[in-house]
Each structure stands twice: as structure tokens, then as C-alpha cells.
Amino acid sequence: MKTIYAKLLFVFVLIFMIGCLHYQDAITFIKSNYQAQNNQKDYIVKVKTKSKTLEIPLEEYLVGVVAGEMPVSFEEEALKAQVVASRTFVLSRKMNVDNTTNSQVFLTDSQMKKNWGNQYKENKEKVEKAVKETSYEVMTYQGKYISAMFFSSSNGKTVNCEDYFNGEVAYLKSVDSHWDLTIDPGNIRYKTFTKTQLANAFGVKSPNIEVTSHTESGYVKNVTVNGKTYTGREVREKLGLASSCFQIDLTSKGYKFTTKGSGHGVGMSQYGAQAMAKENKSYKEILHHYYQNVEIKRIDS
Known part of the structure; x- marks a missing residue:
């Protein structure tokens, strides 16, 4: 009889424990669901357009940003790296941005449909997957969101922040990005100006006009025009050049500028990220390569 009671007690305890486990699973599910809903509620991005300001949940906003900032044909790990960089960027701007290259280019759903045509569903699902698989992940440095700058491609190296923008930033240092020279089909570009222009x-x-100095990354640091000194950035912006890595040749047609790379060169190279992804590097490896000594973590952790 004691044996029967012992067995019954054991079964009762086992059922009770299983019930508790299911209860804990249910609680965990409810908590995560509640947390996700709260995240969508708490993280609203204000996107200033020409006509109005849009208010968009963060993770939804990121789909439109990646669609606007990176070719959807890129590898999934490159897209994920872009998602984390873009999420960090908008949080560092306190959720207030515009939809231009001054902040991040954002495409609405209708713009995605127009751009992608018959590939709309497939492309959007690919971007949504990259957003979901890096859900709420950001980069921080010493506990603060980093300014996660990115650009299209480099001259083979990225630029120290202080060499292009004002002020040194510890995590935005020049790193190797040799892949850009071969993977980016538009890495080298030419632009000619007449003497009058x-x-x-x-x-x-x-x-x-004469280039007088370069940065350690090979970008133009200073240029003199009729004795007046300009930075490479100033010349790039005045002339609408692809990058501040350029050389000048006087030809029969005028001044020929040959540029390498596209963009300011600070932070993550998008074509470099694509090349690293093709080498089976993870998005975290890509991010740690381009942003020095940062932490990658979830904002809801």
C-alpha cells in the first residue's frame, strides 16, 4: 500500500512540475510579447519629409531605411549590419531624422513597390528578415549610442573621423577596406571641369589648383586654389565629387578629377560589408571591423 501511495505522490508531483514549466513558458511568452509591443509603442521615429512629419515604429522604419540605403541584392549579413548601423544612428539622433542623405534615406511602402516592381514581395521579405533577426540590436561605446556613420565605398581604407568631420571619435578610425576597389563597379569615377567652370x-x-597634402588613408587633406587653402571635403562638396580621394590632371578638355570610392569614407563601407559577407563573415564581425571597440546589445535588455 505504501508503494502505491508513493507512486501516486510521485505522479502528482511530476504533473505539478510539468504544469509549472508550462506556466513559466506561458509567462515568458507573455512577457516577451508585452515587451515587443511596448518597444513598438515606445520607439517611434519622427521622419521629416518635404510636406509633413511621419511617425513610424522603429522596426518598421528600418525596413524603409535599408530599402533606401543599401542594394537589396546584397548578402543577408551585409543587410543585417546595415540594419544595426541604421537603428543605432536613428537612436543617436533621438528618433528625429529626415529622409535625405543628411540623415538616412527612407522609402515608403509605395516607393518600394515602385522601385522593385514584381520583386517587391520577395525583396521586402528579405529586408524584413534582416530587421527581425537583429531585433532591437544597437551599438554602444562607453554606454552611449554611437554615431554609426556609413557610406558606399572607399579608396581601400576608411577615413579617421577627424580627417573629414570636426573632432576625433574613438570608434571611427581608419581601417582596411581593400575589397571596395574590386567589388564596387563604380569605385573609380571621372569628372572634368573647364577652366571657366x-x-x-x-x-x-x-x-x-594643386593638391598639397593627403591624410594617412590617402584622401586629399588640403588643396590650394590661387594661394587659398581648402580642405578635401570642401573641394568635394563644391564640385560634387564622389569622394575626397581624388587626383587632378590638366587635359585639353580642362581639369580632370579622378576619384576613388563614394561617400565621406567614415565608418562602415557598404560595399566592404558586402564583400565581408561574401567571405562568410557575420554581421557582428562586419560591425566590429568598421566600428572600433563597440558593444552590440539589445536596447530592451
Whole structure:
């Protein structure tokens, strides 16, 4: 009889324990669901457009950003790296951005449909997957969101932040990005200006332009035009050049500028991320390569 009671007690305890486990699973599910809903509620991005300001849940916003900022044909790990960089970027801007290259290019659903046509469903699902698989992940440095700058491609190296923008940033240092020179089909570009066009751009009568110094990454640091000094960035912006890595040759048609790379060169190279993904590097490896000594973590942890 004691044996029967012992067996019955054991069965009762076992059922009770199983019930508790299911209860804990249910509680965990409810908590995670509640947390996800609260995240969507708490993290609303305000996107200023020409006509109005849109209010969009963060993770939904990121789908439109990745669609606007990176070719959807890129590898999934490159897309994930872009998602984390873009999420961090918007949080560092306190959720207030515009939809231009001054912040991040954002595409609405209708714009995605127009751009992708018959590939809309497939492409959007690919981007949504990258967002979901990096859900709420961000990069921080010393406990603060980093300014996760990114650009298209480099001259083979990225740029120290202080060499292009004002001020040194510890996690935005020059790193190798040799892949860009071969993976980016538009890495080298040419642009020619007549003497008159160049004179008008710099407000001189007869231009005499010369590159006088370079950064350690090989980008133009300073240029003199008729004795006046300009930074490589200033020349790039005045002339609408693809990057500040350029050389100048005087030809029969005028001043020929040959540029390498596209963008400011600070932070993550998107084509570099694509090349690393093709080498089976994870999105976290890509991010740790381009952003020095950062932590990757969830904002809801």
C-alpha cells in the first residue's frame, strides 16, 4: 500500500512540475510579447519629409531605411549590419531624422513597390528578415549610442573621423577596406571641369589648383586654389565629387578629377560589408571591423 501511495505522490508531483514549466513558458511568452509591443509603442521615429512629419515604429522604419540605403541584392549579413548601423544612428539622433542623405534615406511602402516592381514581395521579405533577426540590436561605446556613420565605398581604407568631420571619435578610425576597389563597379569615377567652370566654383579669374597634402588613408587633406587653402571635403562638396580621394590632371578638355570610392569614407563601407559577407563573415564581425571597440546589445535588455 505504501508503494502505491508513493507512486501516486510521485505522479502528482511530476504533473505539478510539468504544469509549472508550462506556466513559466506561458509567462515568458507573455512577457516577451508585452515587451515587443511596448518597444513598438515606445520607439517611434519622427521622419521629416518635404510636406509633413511621419511617425513610424522603429522596426518598421528600418525596413524603409535599408530599402533606401543599401542594394537589396546584397548578402543577408551585409543587410543585417546595415540594419544595426541604421537603428543605432536613428537612436543617436533621438528618433528625429529626415529622409535625405543628411540623415538616412527612407522609402515608403509605395516607393518600394515602385522601385522593385514584381520583386517587391520577395525583396521586402528579405529586408524584413534582416530587421527581425537583429531585433532591437544597437551599438554602444562607453554606454552611449554611437554615431554609426556609413557610406558606399572607399579608396581601400576608411577615413579617421577627424580627417573629414570636426573632432576625433574613438570608434571611427581608419581601417582596411581593400575589397571596395574590386567589388564596387563604380569605385573609380571621372569628372572634368573647364577652366571657366572651375574659376566660377572658386570665385577666381584664372584657376591654379594643386593638391598639397593627403591624410594617412590617402584622401586629399588640403588643396590650394590661387594661394587659398581648402580642405578635401570642401573641394568635394563644391564640385560634387564622389569622394575626397581624388587626383587632378590638366587635359585639353580642362581639369580632370579622378576619384576613388563614394561617400565621406567614415565608418562602415557598404560595399566592404558586402564583400565581408561574401567571405562568410557575420554581421557582428562586419560591425566590429568598421566600428572600433563597440558593444552590440539589445536596447530592451
